[in-house]
Amino acid sequence: MTATAERPAAEVGKDRRRKEDQRLVTGRTRWTDNLTLPGMVHLAMVRSPFAHAKISSIDASAAKSAPNVVGVFTGADFGDELGVCINAWPITPEQVTPNHSPMPADRVAFAGEIVAVVVARTAAEARDAAELVDVEYDELPAALDLKEAANDTVLSHPDSGTNKSALWVFDSGEAGTGGDVEQAITKARADGIVIEREYRQQRLIPAFMEPRSVVVDPTGEQLTMWSATQIPHILRFALAATTGVPESKIRVIAPDVGGGFGGKLQATPEEWIAWAVARRIQKPVKYTETRSESLQSAHHGRDQWQKLTLAATKDGTVTGFKVDLLADLGAYVAIVGGGVPVLGAFMFNAIYKFPSYRFSCQTVLTNKAWTDAYRGAGRPEATYAVERIMDELAAEVGADPLEIREKNWIPHEEFPFTTVAGLTYDSGNYEAATAKAKAMFDYDALRAEQKKRRDAGDPVQLGIGISTFTEMCGLAPSRVLGTLDYGAGGWEHASVRMLATGKVEVVTGTSAHGQGHETAFSQIVADRLGVPFEDVEILHGDTQVSHKGLDTYGSRSLTVGGEALVRAADKVIEKAKPIAAHLLEANVDDVEFSAGTFSVKGTDQGKTIQEIALSTFAAHDYPEGIEPNIDAESTYDPVNFSFPHGTHLCAMEVDTETGQTTMRKYVACDDIGTIINPLIVSGQVHGGLVQGIAQALWEEAVYDDSGTLVSGSFVDYLLPTAADTISFDIDHTTSPSTTNSLGTKGVGEAGTIASTPAVVNAIVDAVRHRGVTDILMPCTPERVWKAINSSGPGGSTEAAAMPHFDTEEPGTSSTEGAGA
Amino acid sequence: MTQISLTVDGTQVTDDVEPRMLLVQYLREKLGKTGTVIGCDTSNCGACTVHLDGRSVKSCNVLAVQADGHEVTTIEGLATDGQLHPVQEAFRECHGLQCGFCTPGMIMQSVDLLNENPHPTEQEVRLGLEGNLCRCTGYHNIVKSVLYAAEHAGQDEKAGAR
Numbered sequence: 007m008t009a010t011a012e013r014p015a016a017e018v019g020k021d022r023r024r025k026e027d028q029r030l031v032t033g034r035t036r037w038t039d040n041l042t043l044p045g046m047v048h049l050a051m052v053r054s055p056f057a058h059a060k061i062s063s064i065d066a067s068a069a070k071s072a073p074n075v076v077g078v079f080t081g082a083d084f085g086d087e088l089g090v091c092i093n094a095w096p097i098t099p100e101q102v103t104p105n106h107s108p109m110p111a112d113r114v115a116f117a118g119e120i121v122a123v124v125v126a127r128t129a130a131e132a133r134d135a136a137e138l139v140d141v142e143y144d145e146l147p148a149a150l151d152l153k154e155a156a157n158d159t160v161l162s163h164p165d166s167g168t169n170k171s172a173l174w175v176f177d178s179g180e181a182g183t184g185g186d187v188e189q190a191i192t193k194a195r196a197d198g199i200v201i202e203r204e205y206r207q208q209r210l211i212p213a214f215m216e217p218r219s220v221v222v223d224p225t226g227e228q229l230t231m232w233s234a235t236q237i238p239h240i241l242r243f244a245l246a247a248t249t250g251v252p253e254s255k256i257r258v259i260a261p262d263v264g265g266g267f268g269g270k271l272q273a274t275p276e277e278w279i280a281w282a283v284a285r286r287i288q289k290p291v292k293y294t295e296t297r298s299e300s301l302q303s304a305h306h307g308r309d310q311w312q313k314l315t316l317a318a319t320k321d322g323t324v325t326g327f328k329v330d331l332l333a334d335l336g337a338y339v340a341i342v343g344g345g346v347p348v349l350g351a352f353m354f355n356a357i358y359k360f361p362s363y364r365f366s367c368q369t370v371l372t373n374k375a376w377t378d379a380y381r382g383a384g385r386p387e388a389t390y391a392v393e394r395i396m397d398e399l400a401a402e403v404g405a406d407p408l409e410i411r412e413k414n415w416i417p418h419e420e421f422p423f424t425t426v427a428g429l430t431y432d433s434g435n436y437e438a439a440t441a442k443a444k445a446m447f448d449y450d451a452l453r454a455e456q457k458k459r460r461d462a463g464d465p466v467q468l469g470i471g472i473s474t475f476t477e478m479c480g481l482a483p484s485r486v487l488g489t490l491d492y493g494a495g496g497w498e499h500a501s502v503r504m505l506a507t508g509k510v511e512v513v514t515g516t517s518a519h520g521q522g523h524e525t526a527f528s529q530i531v532a533d534r535l536g537v538p539f540e541d542v543e544i545l546h547g548d549t550q551v552s553h554k555g556l557d558t559y560g561s562r563s564l565t566v567g568g569e570a571l572v573r574a575a576d577k578v579i580e581k582a583k584p585i586a587a588h589l590l591e592a593n594v595d596d597v598e599f600s601a602g603t604f605s606v607k608g609t610d611q612g613k614t615i616q617e618i619a620l621s622t623f624a625a626h627d628y629p630e631g632i633e634p635n636i637d638a639e640s641t642y643d644p645v646n647f648s649f650p651h652g653t654h655l656c657a658m659e660v661d662t663e664t665g666q667t668t669m670r671k672y673v674a675c676d677d678i679g680t681i682i683n684p685l686i687v688s689g690q691v692h693g694g695l696v697q698g699i700a701q702a703l704w705e706e707a708v709y710d711d712s713g714t715l716v717s718g719s720f721v722d723y724l725l726p727t728a729a730d731t732i733s734f735d736i737d738h739t740t741s742p743s744t745t746n747s748l749g750t751k752g753v754g755e756a757g758t759i760a761s762t763p764a765v766v767n768a769i770v771d772a773v774r775h776r777g778v779t780d781i782l783m784p785c786t787p788e789r790v791w792k793a794i795n796s797s798g799p800g801g802s803t804e805a806a807a808m809p810h811f812d813t814e815e816p817g818t819s820s821t822e823g824a825g826a
Numbered sequence: 827m828t829q830i831s832l833t834v835d836g837t838q839v840t841d842d843v844e845p846r847m848l849l850v851q852y853l854r855e856k857l858g859k860t861g862t863v864i865g866c867d868t869s870n871c872g873a874c875t876v877h878l879d880g881r882s883v884k885s886c887n888v889l890a891v892q893a894d895g896h897e898v899t900t901i902e903g904l905a906t907d908g909q910l911h912p913v914q915e916a917f918r919e920c921h922g923l924q925c926g927f928c929t930p931g932m933i934m935q936s937v938d939l940l941n942e943n944p945h946p947t948e949q950e951v952r953l954g955l956e957g958n959l960c961r962c963t964g965y966h967n968i969v970k971s972v973l974y975a976a977e978h979a980g981q982d983e984k985a986g987a988r
Contacts, residue, residue: 023918023919023921024918024921026926027917027918027923027926028918030923030926030929031901031910031914031917031918031923031926031929031933032861032901032902032904032905032910032914033859033860033861033862033900033901033902033930034861034902035860035861035926037860037863037927039860039863039864040854040860042858128855130844130851213961214925214927214961215865215871215873215925215927215928215959215960215961215962216863216865216925216927217864217865262925262926263925264863264925264926264927265924265925265927265961265962267961296867297865297866297867297868297871298867519925520924520925520926520962521924522924685921686921688921688966688967689921689924689962689963689967692963692964692965692966692967693924693961693962693963693964694964695964696964696965697961697964719866719867719868719870720866720868720870720871720959721868721870725959725961726965727952727955727956727957727958727959727965728951728952728953728955728956728958728960728965728968728969729952729953729955729956731952731964731965731966733948733966733969733970734964734966757964
């Protein structure tokens with residue numbers, strides 16, 4: 007073999023079709039619910055219909071004698087054996103964290119909480135028998151409305167004495183990262199502009215398409231759990247930590263997982279109950295939730311009130327930003343829990359050079375489903391607040407909202423830039439992304455059309471919405487997480503195994519559930535090792551194969567996990583080099599590696615990495631003093647977050663006579679650094695956009711006044727369909743990240759983070775001349791119409807969401823209700 | 827129990843089923859046709875879409891006994907002789923899937939849509955897929971996939987034809 011072989015075309019940047027797709031388009035998938043094991047029995051959960059109640063008694067005798075029922079268990083039957091659902095991020099040392107039993111024996115704290123589990127030979131028999139479990143409840147008053155709960159009028163957990171869980175504060179004056187925001191506000195009240203707004207982040211449901219499912223097999227030496235989860239490694243740790251089974255006896259597998267969006271980043275009661283039942287009866291068990299159970303009891307997202315005060319000079323230069331959040335945790339502090347709004351704390355200043363900043367967040371416990379990560383986790387809330395209020399500032403100054411942004415943003419020549427929140431943005435170019443987005447959008451033409459329609463008094467008005475977002479992703483430098491009292495690190499692990507036949511097995515600690523890691527990671531490794539893309543196999547999601555990892559969330563898999571891959575691959579090359587030198591009878595210092603081949607400088611002598619792998623396997627001839635092994639691993643702890651940014655422009659048409667809104671055009675120009683696979687990136691952006699747009703226009707988890715989730719099915723929880731959405735115009739500018747070898751930034755959450763304020767800004771922009779400055783999300787036609795025709799942001803959607811429970815005419819009381 | 831006989835993906839099957847058993851449960855639990863999945867309880871999501879005598883149905887909305895004597899095609903029976911169906915190929919080509927959970931239903935619905943209307947407009951595709959939910963793709967590339975399949979179908983062969 008000579009060293010003159012042509013370098014193969016680079017894989018990175020190529021729009022490779024996905025390796026995953028062959029099995030997914032032919033139905034050859036391994037979803038957890040597809041698994042059937044010998045002797046397997048099925049679980050059905052008995053759930054509380056009450057938001058808050060004491061469990062007076064449970065009579066399971068009828069259920070136990072139903073056909074093919076194996077057993078019925080309650081919390082009392084298990085006690086400590088059940089373990090607990092953990093909170094991994096107490097945001098303050100004083101945080102009030104109610105004990106979270108997977109199946110409480112005494113008191114339920116939200117409607118949908120599990121009080122008993124029925125085990126039967128088939129799922130249908132288990133469900134039938136669950137209907138026969140007779141539970142007596144003693145109903146307690148429930149804390150439901152977030153603002154009321156913050157006043158402690160009704161206690162969600164009476165023993166805690168308060169609903170307030172934790173107060174987390176960041177002040178740039180105290181931290182030394184900026185000035186005193188109160189001074190800035192006082193000064194602006196005297197001779198500048200002060201804008202005060204209160205925005206609502208409605209409660210959302212992640213609504214992944216695959217319902218959660220768990221199988222536990224207690225046979226064999228290791229206990230094995232298959233789960234539709236984003237976090238097999240974290241689950242393994244948490245099972246060991248809370249149920250007393252040694253970590254070395256636990257294997258957790260996330261097989262094909264059908265979406266997560268943060269919703270499967272949880273240690274769930276259902277997993278813990280399945281674990282306990284399997285251990286108790288020593289038979290494999292399976293539990294798969296119904297969609298209604300999923301919407302009712304899998305964690306929800308967002309649910310905040312945001313009080314904002316922006317101080318600026320008369321020309322629109324921002325001098326300070328103060329943020330007071332009230333965040334609804336639901337009934338328990340979930341695994342990330344209060345950490346979700348805190349992740350937003352560093353992002354309210356966004357792309358801007360605000361000189362002073364203060365953030366406070368009060369987390370509050372209520373008797374509703376628990377909340378936790380949902381795509382973007384903290385950053386969509388921050389981006390929404392700042393991008394909405396920058397539009398308000400522009401309106402106040404009388405300037406174009408893009409000009410106001412430019413006046414305040416960080417110019418590209420100032421990178422790296424340390425922000426008022428204390429983060430160092432490594433790279434970015436807001437001017438370039440904005441210029442490109444404006445050109446794609448034909449911004450000036452649409453502004454001209456808007457003016458024309460306004461002047462003509464057109465009943466259908468045009469609005470243009472802007473979102474110049476950035477976000478922090480790639481969770482996360484472990485030391486930073488340590489200073490925030492997060493319960494784990496943020497590193498990622500990878501190993502590269504060179505097989506004798508020249509194939510390459512790559513093990514990653516990330517755990518994909520739709521992201522396309524098998525394809526993108528193969529591209530990275532193929533380039534690095536100079537091997538064919540087809541010869542790389544990515545293994546993940548099984549703790550016995552991938553023994554070490556911190557899984558997939560927070561747009562971390564590429565920026566953190568990808569860097570671990572690169573480093574492991576580089577170590578393979580370093581380990582192979584002395585073996586290659588030995589076989590080539592050359593000095594190690596004279597051996598170079600390029601495009602898959604080790605060659606001797608100045609000669610045509612060479613050996614491919616596959617040849618080295620084979621000769622290492624045979625091990626007949628290798629240097630003294632080293633192992634016959636070129637496999638390598640790496641644990642990479644990131645040095646910084648990654649900061650993707652972009653400019654999103656949205657045109658909405660608003661029928662002022664009906665409140666109907668129609669999206670006409672959406673342009674996204676994102677800077678996500680180096681792109682590994684543009685096809686996969688486009689999918690991430692499109693999907694992210696629609697989730698963010700859906701928050702602006704359609705989705706809301708709605709509870710009635712007794713704490714029942716009335717949007718508890720896909721009939722009532724409005725996911726958009728193909729008919730509701732449009733095709734998007736997306737493109738990119740590229741400022742490579744300087745903190746990882748490939749120059750990548752995260753992309754998984756960017757679309758969701760950016761799009762919500764772009765849409766709402768567009769709607770408000772369309773009707774601002776009618777005196778509208780805010781419309782509550784989701785911006786239903788009813789709310790838009792009301793905002794135009796009365797003062798206020800449009801009122802509650804509760805009654806509109808529950809007509810089948812309303813004895814009066816549907817929708818008649820929808821201006822009333824909590825939260826409006 | 828009621829005895830039913832039907833053809834599933836070209837194979838004749840006979841079973842005793844409970845009258846209440848849904849077609850999707852029959853496919854998954856009795857036949858191991860786990861390519862067809864269940865995404866909701868209210869027939870909103872369309873993940874379980876299969877063909878009954880060549881037309882798309884949500885198999886959570888059909889009782890197994892109603893399929894007695896009929897022909898069912900699932901996602902597992904769509905490819906022939908190891909060759910992907912043009913719509914399967916189009917979804918792969920246009921990145922019309924991410925997690926892939928909605929994909930079996932989405933493809934089966936798309937095939938039916940193209941059988942009905944071999945040259946749809948974008949809006950016709952969007953309306954034709956209204957009964958199938960996807961949470962990953964934002965539909966952009968799904969719509970593109972269906973239009974691609976229509977465009978690349980042979981001149982006298984409909985993209986939807988098996």
